[in-house]
Amino acid sequence: MPSPSEAKAPLLEIDNVRREFDEGQVLALRGVNLTIQEGEYVAIMGSSGSGKSTLLSLLGALDTPNSGEIRYRGQSLSSYPDLGQFRAKHLGFIFQSFLLLPTLTALENVLVPMFEMPWPRPERQRRAAELLEAVGMGHRLNHMPEKLSGGERQRVAIARSLANEPSILLADEPTGNLDTQNAAQIMDLLRSVHHQRKNTMILVTHDPAIAKTADRIITMRDGQVVEDTQSPTPTSIS
Amino acid sequence: MTLLQLTLKNLSRRRVRTALTIMGIGLGIGAVVALLGLAWGLEASWTDAYKVRKTDLVVRRSGGGLIAQPFPDTASEQVAQIPGVSHVASLLTEVLSIESVPMMVVSGRQWQSFLWENLKIVSGRLPKDATEKVVVLGTLAAEMLEKKPGDKITIEIDEFEVVGIADGGAVVENGAIMISLPLLQGIMQKDKMVNFINVRLDPKSRDPHTVSQVIQQHIPGCRVDIADEVLSQSDGVKTFKAMNWGTSIIALLVGTFGVMNTMFMSVFERTREIGILLALGWKRSRILRMILLESVTLCFAAGIVGIVAGIALLKILTLMPWMQGRIEPQITVELLSLALGLAIAVGVASGLYPALHCTRINPSLAIRQV
Structure with a gap:
């Protein structure tokens, strides 16, 4: 639970963030400023090389900026002693290539993030099974990832992202490896998850149709935010 | 699911490699069991002889x-x-x-x-x-x-x-x-x-x-030994024991590098997976423990294999004509505990560097690996 002072601050503030690679030869982000409020459904759109995935890595505390600051509920991420713990407690990740652990069943994959939570084992089992049930994978709890279709794997990944009840879901091209039908189902599922759980959803995509499912579309080009619009009528891609 | 279950799943992923690694370090542990079993047996066999003779001191030339x-x-x-x-x-x-x-x-x-x-x-x-x-x-x-x-x-x-x-x-x-x-x-x-x-x-x-x-x-010019210490004080036995320890240490070192190689191959192959675990919020210390547990589990299994192999080797050796009537190998709880302890120590020693390597993985880069 956020403290009263934290509650007043926006969920995420990105303050003049720069990120360089190869000793400054590649400038991925050139001073990005953004504010994301609790419960928003945001799409970050841009072509390849626009800096959207770099921004997602920074928001996901997987990387750190060269300059500028990212604040979570008013507290700078650089002040967290353990960003791993921050990720475990506050963030859920959904990746384009699912990134399920191949030796674990669907249920075990959902259990993996819960290692960092103080819940007893039966509680974890129950939660994981419930989450898989909620994403329509209740009948495939003990299936290995290799036995699942792309759409099913992404459903498991969505269940895994919800494992520790995060406040923010970060989805990096979540339909990039799926056919149109599965992509539509996954986007509907994400929308439904957002609606039911009220988490903040930040979705990175290069596909305008996917971006239009969001309430807010941030467009990036050459490492900068070039457009930030509210979508009056988010659409389904199905 | 526990960390041990996850460890066992990781080890069972490449069964042939795991089995060969277990055999490699197992042979090292087997050598320890056999060689120390012989050395301790040599001492015990002669000490027993003095006991049954009720001899207190043994006088001989220096x-x-x-x-x-x-x-x-x-x-x-x-x-x-x-x-x-x-x-x-x-x-x-x-x-x-x-x-x-x-x-x-x-x-x-x-x-x-x-x-x-x-x-x-x-x-x-x-x-x-x-x-x-x-x-x-x-x-x-x-x-x-x-x-x-x-x-x-x-x-x-x-x-x-x-x-x-x-x-x-x-x-x-x-x-x-x-x-x-x-x-x-x-x-x-x-x-x-x-x-x-x-x-x-x-x-x-x-x-x-x-x-x-x-x-x-x-x-x-004479030397007098307390009967219990005759063998342990003998220069010949000291040399025999030193050679046995030397051989055991070489066998264990070879095994340690074998396990380290296996663990490195294993973690390099799984860089992306370790990146996923880090991205999902796993503490680096938990990753370290997981890799160490894999290495120790591997070596513990090798310890069991080595003990069985060492005992079998000793049984075969006792049938040899040059062994009979001179040495009764000692297969004691101390020896088996030492063998398992050494196996676990090899597991920690060989897993530590690969495990530390894993804790330095950048999750952002690792999850992008194909």
């Missing part, structure tokens, strides 16, 4: 190996005069090739000394006197030579009659040929020479260390 150099038997009379000494028994021990057995202990014992007391005749009899041209065989020696009372036996060029089979209560005694001292001195052309004096102390006397010091002062 230096030399397991079988000491001979010295004049007059020393035994001097030892007998020393306060605190209740009995002395002279002994000439030789290791000879007897008929089909390449190495056999032949024990020439002072007639009517306490060295004949521990021999329980199981068939036949003891010699009538010191000059009767007969021998008594330990039970194991009789088996190895396939002799029974009444049979003839050739020692060097002299023929003797086997008059008895005796249980000496210790493997070294049972594997030996017992003969009266003057007869063996004659065979070996070492008249009035012995290489050991077994000493029993008066129970009320001073402690063995004091008596041994007095004996050493009276007989220059």
